[in-house]
């Protein structure tokens with residue numbers, strides 16, 4: 001009897017405040033190039049590196065992520081990080097997902113800016129045994145970091161989209177359009193609930 005291949009699951013962690021087309025293109029490209037069966041988007045609960053920043057409520061970020069990914073049959077969203085008390089660390093995200101999907105191989109997808117910091121992340125030495133890491137290029141962030149285990153990280157060139165959540169928030173706060181930077185449903189969600197109004201950054 002032939003052994004069944006293990007499912008290959010991408011994990012895209014982010015604050016997603018708001019989720020934008022840069023995130024979606026990165027996930028889609030990683031899925032195509034690494035032959036992933038699914039990409040799970042995991043909005044952070046309390047991001048450890050953004051404690052001083054004003055971050056929108058987790059439920060708003062979660063719902064925008066659900067809206068943005070709904071039309072792609074391979075994209076799903078996990079509440080693992082927003083339902084876990086305390087600060088969000090990737091080691092805990094991966095442990096929870098391993099527990100939920102013990103049959104799968106995990107591929108953590110992250111931007112070049114995040115991968116440059118990865119050696120400072122909690123329990124960094126353990127991360128490589130829990131998932132394969134996929135570093136996607138991002139405009140303005142060439143990948144230059146040394147000291148990553150080469151067997152644990154794949155670098156992917158994705159079409160450059162110079163979109164950031166910071167810029168989307170600033171635009172929404174200033175009454176400028178975010179159409180086509182974020183999915184249409186996310187534009188409507190931001191307007192309907194008045195997110196980023198009065199934001200000072």
Ligand SMILES: Nc1ncnc2c1ncn2[C@@H]1O[C@H](COP(=O)(O)OP(=O)(O)OP(=O)(O)O)[C@@H](O)[C@H]1O
Nearest residue numbers: 014015016022026110111114138161163164165166
């Ligand atoms: N335009 C983009 N291209 C490729 N990767 C991206 C892009 N924007 C964000 N990412 C990656 O997606 C992940 C989640 O990002 P995050 O939610 O912090 O978005 P962000 O746009 O960087 O937000 P902010 O501007 O608030 O810091 C990170 O690993 C980040 O590097």
Ligand SMILES: O=C(O)c1ccc[n+]([C@@H]2O[C@H](COP(=O)([O-])O)[C@@H](O)[C@H]2O)c1
Nearest residue numbers: 013014015047049088089090091121122
């Ligand atoms: O585990 C850590 O110490 C750690 C530190 C900073 C960021 N991360 C993760 O990196 C992903 C992108 O984070 P951010 O803050 O750029 O949205 C998200 O899944 C975070 O939980 C993880």
